[in-house]
Structure formats: structure tokens, C-alpha cells
Amino acid sequence: MFFEAFPIILKGIGVTIGLTFACYVFALVFGFVWTFLRRIQFKPIHWLVTWTMEFIRSTPPLVQLFFLFYAWPMIPGIGVTLAPIPCAIIGLGIHFSTYIGEVYRSGIEGVEQGQWEASRALNFSTRQKWTKIILPQAIPPTIPMLGNYLIIMFKEVPLASTIGVVGILAMAETYGANNFRYLEAYTIVAIIFLVLSYPSAILINKLETKLNRRFDKKAALQESKGAIIS
Template sequence: MKKWSWDTFFDAFPMVVQGLGITAGLTVACFLFALIFGFFWTFMQRIPIKSVSWLIRWIMEFIRSTPPLVQLFFIYYAFPSVPVIGMTLSPFTCAILGLGIHFSTYIGEVYRSGIDGIDEGQWEAAKALNFSTRKKWSTIILPQAIPPTIPMLGNYLIIMFKEIPLASTIGVVGILQLAKNYGAQHFNYLEPLTIVALLFLVLSYPSAILIGKLEKKMNRRFDKKEPSGSKPIPEGKGA
């Protein structure tokens, strides 16, 4: 049985840490994509055509029920074989699409819950004041719907960060891939993989604590509001 070696640990550490920038960058890119694409799912579900909204819900459920690893493999290996597309994407781009689309379905539901939490009177007031669709969403609905969802979005950011190592299966050279490369070169996997685990712990745990404090702060903030839970539209403002 192989024994722990601190010499191997400190020898592998610089090599593994080199991939931290790629791992962090991929996390940010995937999360931004998921934040933007999440609005697509949210608004498509609000289309008043039942067949369309039902189809969108079914697609979202299918994506959520499929392992993200399978989705990554499909985009990386099968996507270029589609006749209409016929293009090869880089591993980094495939990871953004695969993980971004997967998590966007969850973020879309977070947005939906925030929008559904808006008091009905706000919708009626915006309609009575003849607000345009753009003005209604940009100045009334979204500013009230998004803030309560920030803690949930933060939790999904942490979850996504932990799922980023899946990208190493299609060739993204992050910290996990570099740890595997070191292990293959030196026939020592224990120390480099331990470094990966420690890096994820050091970055994830403080983030989780901050998100928890933010969630408590947001809960206290909204508990102090009126029972309606919504900010009234100022009078005298029309389209």
C-alpha cells in the first residue's frame, strides 16, 4: 500500500494550481451563460400557447433528468456529426454549452419562482398605467423578482463549481486534469488528487458561508416588508 509523501505533495502542488485559473474561468463562463439562458426558459414558459409552454417544460425536465456528463459527451462527440451543424467545437466551448444549458434549466425555475412571487396588484397596476412590455419588465417586475433569488443563484454557482471537473472528461485542462496528468507521469495519484480536493474545499466552503449569511440578510430584509411583499408602483407614472 502506498504511503503518503509530503515531497510528492509539494512537488505536485505547483503543477495542479496552474489549472485553477481555467477551472475558475470556466465556472464564471458557464454561470454567466446559465444566468442569461435561464431567462429564455422562464419567458418561453410564459407564452400563452399551451402546446409551446408544455413543450418547453418537457425539454427542461428532460435536460434536468439527464446526467450533465452525458450532455457533455453528446455535445463534444455527437454534436459535430449532426448534418445541419457539422462543426467541431473546442472542449472549453463544449463545457460552457453543456454545463451552462444544464444549469440554466434550474436557474430558469429560480427566476420563475421570483416572478411568481410578485404581488398580483403590481401586474394590474402596470397594466392600468399602460406600461409597455419592456418598461413593465425592466422597471417593475425584474427589479422586484431578482433580488430575492440571489441566495439561490449563489448556491447554484457553488454547485456548478463542484461540477466543473466533469469538463476534464472532454479534455479541458483544469486542476483535475492536471492532477491526473501528474499521477500518470509519476504513478502517484493520492497527493495530486488530495490537492484538488483541498482546493475545492478552500474555495467552496467560505463561499457557502457567505451565501448563507447573504440568505439570512435577504430573509430579514423581506420579513420587514409589508405583507404583500412587493413595492408599490409610484402614482402618476405612465408609459
């Protein structure tokens, strides 16, 4: 029964992986929105954005999916009915964008003050400052953390089966219900997630180690130059 169930459940892997990357891209883009909104100095807006992010992070993503899919269409005047996949992309994308926005913020705050002053000294426009100086230095150190969130999102995407997205978990539930063989079905789902997640985690750890070595060498070089100049 195990080998009979495997190809049936595997049919949902394309939806699961595709939805993961769609949600992740949405979260990467929307994370910048949170980051730049939080940099607005006007206190009411800053407070509102911060509170909204905390509210989203403190609420289970399953509740947010249910709200968007079942409750949002019932709001008079503004409610819109969403199909399962767009609902999952928006719901999970916005949820994880709040975490990714914090990752971006930590990377931006890690850029040395001298780099900000250099952009002003060169009379760069706002776009040039961010695209040529700040972001190229802020984003690379955050890559390992962003990779970890991709793995976490991959393991959270099965929540979308609760609103009708037919991924591997939904295929397993259907197979189990039709054949009364839930043990094999859910074991296959667990194996699939292990096979895909574990190598990805190892790759991200190696990438993090490589980046840390690169930044350590760069810091050591800068310190040596400073010592020579002094």
C-alpha cells in the same frame, strides 16, 4: 511529493474558475430564455419547452457534454465541431440554465398581483413593466439560490476534463499518471475545492439571512400600514 505537486496542479485553477464564471453567466442569461418561453400561452410550445427542460434536468451533464463533443459533429447537415471550452460552456450552461430558469420563475410568481396591475394602470410598455417593476422585485429574493447554483457549478466544472479542458482535475490526472502519485494529486484537488467552496457557502448563507430579515421587515411594515388604514 505533496508540496511538489501543489504548484503544478494549481496551474489549472485559472481555467477552472474562469470556466465556472463563463458557464454561470451563460446559464444566467439562458435561464431567462426558458422562463419567458414557459410563459407562452400556446399549449404546444409550452408543453415542448417544459418537456425539453425536464429532459435536460433528467440527463447527467456528463452525458450532455459527451453528446455535444463527440456525437453532435457526426449529425449530417447540422453537426458542428466544438472546441473543448466552448463545448463545456454550452453544455454546462444549458444544463444549469434549466434550474436557474425555475429559480427565476419562482421569483416572478412571488411578485404580488397588485404590482402587475399597477404596471397596466401606468400604461407601461412590456419592456418597462419587466425592467422597472417585475424584475427588480423578483430577482433579489432569488439571489441566495442563484449563489448556491454557482457553488454547485464550480464543483461540476471538473467534468469538462473528460472532453479535454485542462483544469485542476486534468492537471491532477496528468501529474498522477506521470509520477504514479494519485493520492497526493487528488487530495490537493479536494483541498482546493474545499478552500474555495466552503467560504462561499458561508457568505451565501449570511446573504440569505440578511435578505430574509430585510423582506420580513418589509412585510411587517406593509402589514402595519394596512392595519392603520383599516
